[in-house]
Amino acid sequence: MITPKEKTINMMFIMPALLLFLVFNFYPLLRTFQLSFFQWNGIDKEMVFVGFAQYKDILFNNPAFWKSMLNAGYITLLALTLQNGLALLLALLVNRQIKGDNIYRVIFFLPPVLSGIVVGLIWKFVYDGNFGILNHWLISLGFDNFKDFAWLSEIKTALSSVAVVHMWKGFGYGFIILLAGLQTIPNELYEAAEVDGADTWQQFKHITFPSMIPVFTIVTILTILGTMQIFDLIYSMTRGGPAGYTHVPITKIYEYMSNGEFGYSTAMAIIFGVVLLVVSFGQLYVSKKFNR
Amino acid sequence: MNLFKAKKILTSSITHIILIAVAVTCIFPVFWMLSSSLKTQEEIFTKMALFPETWQWGNYVEAFVKAEFGIYFLNSVFYTVVGVSCIVFITSLAAYGFARLEFWGKNFFFYLLISTLLIPIPGIFVPLYLLLKKLTLLDTRTGLLLCYISGGLAFGLFVLRSFFEELPKEIEEAALIDGCSRFGIYWRIALPLAKPAIATLVILNCLTIWNEFLMALVVLQDKAKMPIQRGLMVFQGTFITDYPLLMAGLTIATIPILIVYLLMQKHIVKGIAAGALKG
Numbered sequence: 001m002i003t004p005k006e007k008t009i010n011m012m013f014i015m016p017a018l019l020l021f022l023v024f025n026f027y028p029l030l031r032t033f034q035l036s037f038f039q040w041n042g043i044d045k046e047m048v049f050v051g052f053a054q055y056k057d058i059l060f061n062n063p064a065f066w067k068s069m070l071n072a073g074y075i076t077l078l079a080l081t082l083q084n085g086l087a088l089l090l091a092l093l094v095n096r097q098i099k100g101d102n103i104y105r106v107i108f109f110l111p112p113v114l115s116g117i118v119v120g121l122i123w124k125f126v127y128d129g130n131f132g133i134l135n136h137w138l139i140s141l142g143f144d145n146f147k148d149f150a151w152l153s154e155i156k157t158a159l160s161s162v163a164v165v166h167m168w169k170g171f172g173y174g175f176i177i178l179l180a181g182l183q184t185i186p187n188e189l190y191e192a193a194e195v196d197g198a199d200t201w202q203q204f205k206h207i208t209f210p211s212m213i214p215v216f217t218i219v220t221i222l223t224i225l226g227t228m229q230i231f232d233l234i235y236s237m238t239r240g241g242p243a244g245y246t247h248v249p250i251t252k253i254y255e256y257m258s259n260g261e262f263g264y265s266t267a268m269a270i271i272f273g274v275v276l277l278v279v280s281f282g283q284l285y286v287s288k289k290f291n292r
Numbered sequence: 293m294n295l296f297k298a299k300k301i302l303t304s305s306i307t308h309i310i311l312i313a314v315a316v317t318c319i320f321p322v323f324w325m326l327s328s329s330l331k332t333q334e335e336i337f338t339k340m341a342l343f344p345e346t347w348q349w350g351n352y353v354e355a356f357v358k359a360e361f362g363i364y365f366l367n368s369v370f371y372t373v374v375g376v377s378c379i380v381f382i383t384s385l386a387a388y389g390f391a392r393l394e395f396w397g398k399n400f401f402f403y404l405l406i407s408t409l410l411i412p413i414p415g416i417f418v419p420l421y422l423l424l425k426k427l428t429l430l431d432t433r434t435g436l437l438l439c440y441i442s443g444g445l446a447f448g449l450f451v452l453r454s455f456f457e458e459l460p461k462e463i464e465e466a467a468l469i470d471g472c473s474r475f476g477i478y479w480r481i482a483l484p485l486a487k488p489a490i491a492t493l494v495i496l497n498c499l500t501i502w503n504e505f506l507m508a509l510v511v512l513q514d515k516a517k518m519p520i521q522r523g524l525m526v527f528q529g530t531f532i533t534d535y536p537l538l539m540a541g542l543t544i545a546t547i548p549i550l551i552v553y554l555l556m557q558k559h560i561v562k563g564i565a566a567g568a569l570k571g
Contacts, residue, residue, distance in 0.1 A: 115502070121528060122539075272415065
């Protein structure tokens with residue numbers, strides 16, 4: 001039998017983790033909610049209670065914030081379609097026990113392990129108007145109008161250019177998860193289908209696709225959460241410029257915080273967090289319905 | 293039969309062409325970073341050769357010494373080693389407690405602790421900044437480390453608890469009868485047995501802390517304390533067009549990651565896939 005005294009002593013095992021969690025995870029979360037109702041610059045002793053005024057202002061009066069949501073949404077949409085489409089195609093190709101599959105795996109997962117800052121700064125150099133290799137290639141292919149074309153400072157191309165880098169960095173992550181998912185499908189299913197005369201497309205439609213729905217859901221949610229919260233790439237490539245055309249929610253929250261608007265930035269963080277929560281739970285709900 | 297064979301060769305060729313094209317796209321930017329880091333400023337501005345004319349190893353000396361990447365690099369090593377050690381010790385201790393011991397509110401505390409895995413908390417850096425300011429830990433190494441350690445708790449706890457639960461209890465029970473303390477069992481028996489799970493945890497946390505930028509941006513102002521990701525942005529902000537040195541700095545920031553990745557790629561890939569599919 002375990003005595004109450006033992007039960008208390010046993011708690012020592014979780015104490016360090018619990019204390020750290022309470023101080024550095026839980027308290028900041030509560031503080032976020034509290035601050036969001038106050039106007040405060042972080043220095044004054046007095047915080048001014050404003051109720052939901054800051055929420056209202058963000059929701060109805062801050063087009064720049066919604067623009068940043070749309071920007072992140074645009075990159076997310078591209079990531080969900082192009083990036084995950086490519087990841088699935090590559091996973092299907094590598095899954096067929098081809099030669100050198102491990103080398104491909106190692107190479108495709110290289111961009112995801114690099115830091116966002118490193119990737120952003122390399123690509124900023126590649127995109128550079130004057131000294132970038134991209135324009136050099138385009139010009140040598142005969143596209144002379146790309147001379148001095150600054151991909152990251154042009155309103156038309158900045159956001160898409162960042163999105164390309166994000167997808168370059170991210171597809172390997174989806175690829176690895178999808179491949180792991182594909183490898184859990186028993187081979188016998190395909191063998192049986194082959195005996196019955198099913199072609200590759202029919203096998204994909206009736207075996208691969210249905211068994212992969214849970215994995216698709218995971219990859220979709222991870223892509224949405226990861227892309228909507230993009231920061232390092234934006235900060236290292238454009239800092240939200242030109243003229244806010246590449247701002248995303250986190251750069252906005254950071255910007256307000258740097259300007260000393262602590263209350264406002266936390267209200268923004270909560271609205272953004274709720275959006276993320278709704279989207280990921282919505283996705284889970286839809287896929288469960290689909291599964292049935 | 294021949295037609296069948298021809299079709300097979302064609303499919304396999306197309307497969308490899310697609311895969312090789314993507315692989316080249318993955319590698320080229322990294323290669324371009326390495327190559328540019330060994331060029332002179334002039335070569336970068338006037339030529340677009342794939343390889344440097346003569347390899348300017350001096351760029352690295354300059355980057356380490358003059359551009360202060362040496363300091364940033366050592367800082368990053370410090371944050372990574374201390375941060376990861378603390379994460380492993382604290383989470384394994386707690387995970388062992390959750391897996392094996394009885395205490396008050398066990399389930400409640402467990403789900404509370406891993407709740408941050410399920411709920412996205414964007415912008416947590418705002419209250420963390422204020423908290424560190426209150427604790428006078430702003431712009432200190434301790435402050436940044438505490439953020440890193442608390443950020444790694446939930447995942448480590450989640451991975452290690454399920455690992456400890458799958459270990460057979462018999463050895464531990466025998467040790468208990470022999471008079472070994474609970475902490476002794478954790479330290480001498482359970483922890484060594486958990487090596488595979490800990491290896492995964494160490495590697496993934498190394499990558500996370502080495503590559504982290506946002507908290508370092510929020511917490512630190514003093515250059516002498518900055519990790520390399522933050523130092524890169526400081527350097528880039530001051531010497532915008534010094535591409536060879538910047539690329540050398542990027543390479544210095546990447547080499548440790550590359551080494552760890554190439555040595556441990558099986559662990560990393562398994563850990564990522566398993567983590568995602570379980571969660």
